[in-house]
Amino acid sequence: MTDLFVKVCGITTAEQLRWAIDLGYDAVGFMRAPESKRLVDVETARELIAAADGQIQTFAVGLTLEHVAPLQEAVDTVQLYEYAEVPSLALASATPPVSTAGLDYWFFDASHGTGTFIEIPAWVQEVDARRILAGGLRPDNVAEVVATHRPDGVDVSSGVETAPGVKDYELMKAFIEAARGVKRD
Numbered sequence: 001m002t003d004l005f006v007k008v009c010g011i012t013t014a015e016q017l018r019w020a021i022d023l024g025y026d027a028v029g030f031m032r033a034p035e036s037k038r039l040v041d042v043e044t045a046r047e048l049i050a051a052a053d054g055q056i057q058t059f060a061v062g063l064t065l066e067h068v069a070p071l072q073e074a075v076d077t078v079q080l081y082e083y084a085e086v087p088s089l090a091l092a093s094a095t096p097p098v099s100t101a102g103l104d105y106w107f108f109d110a111s112h113g114t115g116t117f118i119e120i121p122a123w124v125q126e127v128d129a130r131r132i133l134a135g136g137l138r139p140d141n142v143a144e145v146v147a148t149h150r151p152d153g154v155d156v157s158s159g160v161e162t163a164p165g166v167k168d169y170e171l172m173k174a175f176i177e178a179a180r181g182v183k184r185d
């Protein structure tokens with residue numbers, strides 16, 4: 001079985017990006033939804049994507065394609081909350097997807113960056129895609145979620161922050177260690 005995919009979302013600075021790379025995260029997300037407290041402007045996002053330089057996968061995250069359009073060509077994957085025709089799509093929802101055809105990832109997310117955890121519904125197990133669980137995950141609950149639901153990956157934002165957009169190195173470290181510490185076979 002491949003390693004658990006672990007993504008940290010809402011990266012806002014070069015220091016946070018460096019932490020994600022050094023700690024062994026698979027991917028980072030840059031928020032482009034206008035209402036997000038972790039919104040990075042296009043210029044900053046471009047600088048961070050350039051700094052990532054192939055060392056970690058990059059995601060541009062928005063509710064719609066319009067939010068991420070200026071970064072679409074620069075990132076590895078676009079994460080949206082509605083379907084769009086893009087080369088690499090991560091579709092996020094809290095309801096069963098109508099279709100998973102052509103998706104690179106499907107994210108279960110009912111939180112939208114609020115840090116709210118809800119019990120993960122049983123139907124999530126049946127989604128025929130690379131399943132990534134998100135929403136209210138933290139260093140102290142991620143291991144149980146991984147052990148119980150056996151996802152392909154997990155995604156975190158609020159759970160490794162001291163304030164919206166302010167990631168904490170020790171929390172990021174604790175999260176990836178807890179997530180990857182679960183034995184999978």
Ligand SMILES: O=C(O)c1ccccc1N[C@@H]1O[C@H](COP(=O)(O)O)[C@@H](O)[C@H]1O
Binds near residue numbers: 134157
């Ligand atoms: O982070 C945001 O501000 C955000 C805004 C709108 C949609 C999604 C957003 N973030 C994504 O939400 C999940 C879970 O976040 P959390 O761990 O509960 O804070 C994650 O995939 C973020 O990418």
